[in-house]
Amino acid sequence: MSYHIRELTKEEFPLLLSEIIDPPKTLFATGTLPPEDYKLLCVVGSRKHTQYGNEVCTHLIEGLRGLPISIVSGLALGIDSIAHKAALSAGLHTVAVPGSGLDPKVLYPRSHLSLAHEILDNGGALISEFEHDFTATQWSFPQRNRIMAGMSHAVLVIEAELKSGTLITSKLATEYNHDVFAVPGSIFSAQSEGPHMLIRLGATPITNRADLVMALGFSIDGREKIAYEPESIEERIIINILETPRERDVIIRESNLPPHLVNSVLAVLEIKGVVIESMGEIRLCS
DSSP states (O other), X not given: OOOOOEEOOGGGSOGGGGGSSSOOSOOEEEEOOOOTTSEEEEEEOOTTOOHHHHHHHHHHHHTTTTSSEEEEEOOOTTHHHHHHHXXXXXXXXXXXXXXXXXXXXXXXXXXXXXXXXXXHHTTOEEEESSOTTOOOOTTHHHHHHHHHHHHOSEEEEOOOXXXXXXXXHHHHHHHTTOEEEEOOOOTTOGGGHHHHHHXXXXXXXXXXXXXXXXXXXXXXXXXXXXXXXXXXXXHHHHHHHTTSOBOHHHHHHHHTSOHHHHHHHHHHHHHTTSEEEETTEEEEOO
């Protein structure tokens, strides 16, 4: 892998980034930038993500397979790295925007140096406005968030507490008149408070793959339906029960699983677009 850091010309800046009110004066990159006609989706979320957030992030990005989309994120711990890895797994282009310079000696976080190499090896890119040897500081992360929000057509928030850098990114996207999407979650989880607040303020709720595809301006007509493979024994049990639509209490009784576990699994399956609840019954999506 060649790790050549170059300074971009103004003409090479991502198109939308050149239009924000506070564009960077300089921008450095290594790797291959996304084609100009690609949609750029910034995916952000909590470093202290839940298993639900992990599954939702991976599932939604997998649903974008084959589309001209680049996944933008910050290479950080948590949802950011999950987004990059999901993009690579789905064969999508991805761009990492670290809060440091791009030299491998200072790239932050150090634990994701191998992920950065994998992004480059698979045709993606790393970009930063900081000099090559710039070491990440507390203020550099909010500053780089405007790069992520500014270059992307939309920001997708997976999980976030009310006071978090994730919400800074979504706020910037709103100021730049870019779309903000948010994934709802459990009312009992602090990680859901941020997305729920964004939805109350007008963000587009994303509850399944089709929501995200359409929100990005693509048609789902004619797309191959992806068969869902249960990711746990509990999911398999519930999906088998739902060969015929059932009421929630019937599912709990027939599964012999604890009610709280059934409700949790059903919530995840609904986000994944596998099941839907209507008129008091839960059924598999066709």
